[in-house]
Amino acid sequence: MSERAIGSMEAEFRAKRAAGRKLLVPYITGGLPGWQDALRAAVAAGADAIEIGIPFSDPVMDGPIIQQASQAALEAGATPVSILHDARALDVSVPLAVMTYYNTVHHAGHERFAAQLASAGIVAAIVPDLPLEESGPWCTAADAAGIETVMLAAPTAPDERLPRVAARARGFVYSVGLLGVTGERDVLAHTAAALARRLKAITDVPVLIGVGVSNAAQAREACEVADGVVMGASVVRRLLEGGADAVGEFVADVRAVIDR
């Protein structure tokens, strides 16, 4: 790895980490009624970046809450084009990433999708069903368009695999917190810290724990090892139940607890 370009999100994350700040990345399903207000509220409450979900018909890595949100967004008429169009108008101060399943990318075409992201002001992409071995064509297009591709690392990965995943990761390494799909859990799985620790030992790319980080206390626990957290189902549930204000309050609460 002689030349590894550091994109804008990763540069910002590295700088914040160096300054002692833990990174907080809420996930919001694009196209849900009120999603843009919720996103602005999350930014105002101290989010360091936002992961915008582009809903897919068959989200195999998602549990009931995000499945429900995806279906609601699709029923409300959301498409990748409409969400990226709306994202362009957001004008927020933090980096925006998208999370979507690979068929959305494949169907649009790698170069075209990367260009669509770039022109919407998106700086990073997370594609949870595109593992390392299949990621080449997308990563080439994304690199060329200046889109950082976040790679996921899972608790099942043998030691020899993690450095290869980390080497291909841009922006941050998404350290999957548990064996399972997205959704809130009562406790932080023991796998969460264990995997983040393994990753921290082999890479200086920021390591964020996501999947199963469900509340402020769990976020704080995760941040004892990791550089930050991605919080999905807990945020989306609040958007579904209480709208943008509930999202803002929750993110502010998590921010306060992880900064303490």
Next chain:
Amino acid sequence: MSLMADPSATGRFGEFGGRFVPETLVPACQELEAAFIDAWADPAFRAELHHLLTSYAGRPSIITECTNLSDELGLRLLLKREDLNHTGSHKINNVLGQALLAKRMGKTRLVAETGAGQHGVASATAAALMGMQCKVYMGAVDVERQELNVFRMKLLGSEVEAVHSGSRTLKDAVNEAMRDWVATVETTHYCLGSVMGPHPYPWMVREFHRVLGEEARAQSIALLGDVPDVAVACVGGGSNAIGLFSGFVDDRTRLVGVEPAGGAAVSRAQPGVVHGMRSYLMQDEYGQVQEAHSISAGLDYPGVGPEHSYLASIGRAEYPNVTDAEVVSAFQLLARTEGIITALESAHALAWIVRAAPELRGQTVLMNLSGRGDKDVAQMMDVLGK
């Protein structure tokens, strides 16, 4: 080299296949691939599977020549009788292979998806036989229309979970089985029911069904002195079809896979990625997977196994589709002329033969009768009136 050789190292048949799964499942797929390669090269594993296939599943399945229907259609129709296998369909061939392999890998639990319930019943059966736990995911729509098979699975000691998301049919049952596997991968084997999913499944499941194609070829030559002119099978994910085709792919035999009109992935010829594979897929202009609609729960699927996309793309096999109405007629026709109540899935193959009969005049046609119709009788009572 055979047209049905092993896939590439990345699990490709031409440009189809691959392994598009969450990172959590990559090591499990790699481990499964290594275990399959090892087992398939091991004479002891082969012998154990052969023993189960012959002494438990009832292989080889016979070939029946349909004299009455042949006269009516003006061709020579032979049926490969997979409906006579234990549990009533071809699905048992694959399941016995996978369950043996899962045991060899030290797994204690199987998860499976099912549409018509035939793969679920076969999985529940293998789990009972081998002392494993088993959980089967089934779309809520299918739980209703294939009630008999739900009860059979429960009798066999399996848990059956109705899936209420999405189209509430086979596609969503696969999603839910994959979600289970993501959470339980250390103890659990995902016993996938067709030649679909991430590498190595399309290849492995094909190899487990090869037995039916090999038998069919030898039986055809014994009976006809030649391979048949045409080999026909229905296509959901495509496992019974690939099994049949494997016997004839390198011969002159015309290969026909029949899809339901409401689930005709191959005709649309649009590649997409879902359930771990790149293959032809019914999808909208943004890549959202569309819902299939078929009278037959086992074919109610918007995709198709990647090797079928490959065989279609190179022109070696063709994939017409038939309507529900044609299927209902074919179902009745076989019962009345030959005394065989077929599964609605397999009736698709016959429906195409009936339609194509004028152009098939005088030819030998071998059809895979992939399953028996007991499970469909209640549904047909509603359709036809008691």
